[in-house]
Amino acid sequence: MKQNTVSEIARGLGCPVDNNLSRQELSEQAIAALHILQKVIRAASQSNPSFENLIIHPPFRDASLDGILPDGINQTMHAEQNIQKALAGDKECQYQELIAKLGLQEGKHVIVPIAGKYVPCAACSEVESEAKGPDGLFDPKSEKFVLHRSTQRIGMAFWDEVQHIAIEGLDADQGKALAKGIAIRDRFYENPEKLQASHREMVEDYSFDTDSASSEDDSIL
Incomplete structure (x- = not known):
């Protein structure tokens, strides 16, 4: 291998x-x-x-939403968001530790290969796109971390989930990060045509995390 x-x-x-x-x-x-x-x-x-x-992240739950969400609506934080939240919370220390282990000079990129069984959902894709922008966790110009996905495809937006996102990774300034997080939320509600997933080819639910168009899940696997 x-x-x-x-x-x-x-x-x-x-x-x-x-x-x-x-x-x-x-x-x-x-x-x-x-x-x-x-x-x-x-x-x-x-x-x-x-x-x-x-590292296994426990399911994220906002207790303030208990008793408020309609029946059948769950709250969650997808695995990608847990990874970004953990990395953003201690990024300088983790970066220094990683470049020491890898024998890299200061300023060299550390690749963060985020991949799972399935393509990223619409919300995770939106967050990752923002995190790759100016002052985000994966901004190449920050000379620290670079996100790598094995696919350019984007999955569905889950209508029956309240998805918590890794706001910490959207900007080094937490005030700006919060504003970017709110902007992401508002795009889903008010300007879906501005989403990364907009005008893209529809990807079936739970398609595998690959660029292959014939990678739908198969019950015999």
Whole structure:
């Protein structure tokens, strides 16, 4: 797998855009990520796994919404938002720790490969797009973190969910971050034509996180 990964990166496949890394540095980060996955899988096979390299975020719940939401409407924070919230909350310390482990110079990008089984939903895509903008967590000009997705496709907006988002990652200034979060909310309510998902090809519910158009979930898998 390592050889295939290095070979693909050398050919420019799967490389995140807007980064200041050499192909060698990209390969080293990819291999480091594979090592972490390997450690998690090995830990899972033990009789008493510790999962030191795995973080499980508890479901987010705003108690102030209890008794207010209509029947059938749930509240949630998707996994991507949990990752961004945790990273934004301590980004300088985590960045310094990561570049030390990876042997990178100050100002070199650390790639954050966010991917799951399914394509990002409309809300997560909107947040990620904003976080890649000026002063956001994934703003390439900040010379810290760069977001990498394995697909450019966008999934559905869940009508039956109140989705909490990682406001902390939208801007280094928390006042501006809150304003950007409110703007995202307002786009869904008032200006859907301005959403990232607007005028894009419809992606079926729970399509796999790939650019393949024939990646719908299959019950036989």
